[in-house]
Amino acid sequence: MRTRVVAAAVALSTAMGPQAGAAPAVEIPPGVTTGFAVYDRNTGQMTAQHQATMRFRSASIVKILIALDYLNGRGVGTPVPDIDLALLEPMLRSSDDTAASILWDRNGYNSIVQRMVALIGLTETQPPADPNWWGRTAVSASDVVKIYRYLLERAPQQFRDFVLGNLRKATQCATDERDQYFGIPRALPRPWAVKQGWSGYPDPLRGEKCVVTGEGVGADEIDLRSPALHTSGLVGEGDRKIVVVLTLHPEGTPWATAAGRITTLTKSVFAASVRS
Numbered sequence: 310m311r312t313r314v315v316a317a318a319v320a321l322s323t324a325m326g327p328q329a330g331a332a333p334a335v336e337i338p339p340g341v342t343t344g345f346a347v348y349d350r351n352t353g354q355m356t357a358q359h360q361a362t363m364r365f366r367s368a369s370i371v372k373i374l375i376a377l378d379y380l381n382g383r384g385v386g387t388p389v390p391d392i393d394l395a396l397l398e399p400m401l402r403s404s405d406d407t408a409a410s411i412l413w414d415r416n417g418y419n420s421i422v423q424r425m426v427a428l429i430g431l432t433e434t435q436p437p438a439d440p441n442w443w444g445r446t447a448v449s450a451s452d453v454v455k456i457y458r459y460l461l462e463r464a465p466q467q468f469r470d471f472v473l474g475n476l477r478k479a480t481q482c483a484t485d486e487r488d489q490y491f492g493i494p495r496a497l498p499r500p501w502a503v504k505q506g507w508s509g510y511p512d513p514l515r516g517e518k519c520v521v522t523g524e525g526v527g528a529d530e531i532d533l534r535s536p537a538l539h540t541s542g543l544v545g546e547g548d549r550k551i552v553v554v555l556t557l558h559p560e561g562t563p564w565a566t567a568a569g570r571i572t573t574l575t576k577s578v579f580a581a582s583v584r585s
Contacts, residue, residue: 334581335359335574335577335581336574336577337359337574338570338573338574340558340559340562341556341557341558341570341574342532342535342556342557343359343554343556343557343574344359344360344362344363344365344449344450345358345359345360345361345450345553345554345555345574345578346358346361346451346453346454346551346553347551347553347578347579347582348454348457348458348550348551349549349550349582350461350547350548350550350551351549355454356550356581356582356583357578357579357581358450360450361451361454362432362433362449362451363449363450364433364435364447364448364449364531365447365448365449365531365537365539365555365557366437366444366445366446366447366448366508366531366532366533366537367434367444367445367446367447367448367506367539368444368506368507368537369404369409369444369504369505369506369507370448370453370504370505370506370539370541371409371422371443371448372400372404372409372504373401373456373460373472373476373504374422374425374446374456375400375409375412375413375416375421375443376397376400376401376412376471376472376475377425377428377459377460377464377472378416378421378425379393379397379416380467380468380471380472381424381468382416385465385467385468386467389471395408396408396411396412397412397471397475398475400412401472401475401476401479401504402475402478402479402480403479403480403482403483403484403489404483404484404485404487404489404504404505404506405483405484406484407484409443410443413443418436418440418441418443419436419437419440422434422435422436422437423436428459429455429456429459430455431452431456432449432451432452433447433448433449433451434446434447434448434449434452435447435530444506444508445531445533447530447531448555449555450553450554450555453541453553453555454551454553457541457542457543457551457553458551460472460473461473461548473502473543473548476503476504476543477500477501477502479494479502479504479505481494481519481521482519482520482521483505483519485512485513486513486518486519487507487510487518487519487564488520488568489505489507489519491538491540491568491569491571491572492505492538492539492540492554492571492572493540493541493542493544493552493554493575494540495572496572496573496575496576496579497544497552497575497576500545500546500548501542501543501544501545502542502543502548503541503542503543504541505539505540505541506537506538506539506540506541507536507537507538508536508537509534509536509537509560510536513564517565532557534560535557535559535560536557536558536559536567537555537556537557537558538556538558538567538568538571539553539554539555539556539571540552540553540554540571540575541553541554541555544579550579550582552575552578552579552582554571554574554575554578556570556571556574558570
């Protein structure tokens with residue numbers, strides 16, 4: 310049985326029954342835990358949200374903060390040397406873990422998250438309990454919206470263009486050979502800019518690796534066991550919508566099953582946000 314929640318404007322209670330003008334219900338696949346948020350930059354409102362402040366392990370979404378911290382450390386007007394471009398570009402476009410680990414180590418581990426929390430004003434984001442695991446940084450859907458809003462509204466133009474320019478070039482095949490066109494890339498039409506995240510899945514087996522087919526906190530405070538799959542990014546002309554869908558799946562869930570579920574969920578969440 311699918312869980313149904315009303316994904317409506319901030320003031321609308323999920324306990325309210327059907328009524329004129331209410332947003333449609335979003336069906337959450339069985340066994341899936343999710344926190345999502347959609348922010349409309351034209352209206353300045355959250356047009357859909359559910360458990361938006363719940364903490365999830367970030368997986369690769371934290372790579373946006375790693376990149377921003379690197380750029381802030383160098384300062385406006387300072388070009389990025391080729392040796393660092395070779396780390397930052399694949400980290401942002403293809404979710405390269407080795408590149409992220411090098412930058413995480415070089416720039417101070419948890420200090421990266423602490424600096425970005427203070428700079429952006431994040432409220433649920435926390436460094437990992439074990440600083441060696443950057444992907445266990447705690448984030449919420451609400452805070453991920455704030456990160457994109459910072460990029461669009463407050464970050465220096467040079468930093469905005471660099472980070473979002475790379476997210477607009479997200480590759481279908483990630484460095485680890487996962488197909489990262491789930492959620493936003495498969496659910497919603499271009500234009501979009503995305504940063505995906507995943508954790509807790511075995512390495513791809515033969516026949517499951519990506520093939521380009523065209524488009525289509527403390528350790529006890531976040532779930533570190535359930536397979537995580539997250540989609541986040543900017544959608545529409547003028548980057549009108551910020552869409553964030555964070556999910557956890559039952560242990561043992563195959564990659565393809567989780568990817569299909571988050572894509573269907575993202576379609577439903579976005580449809581609810583448009584009609585709210």
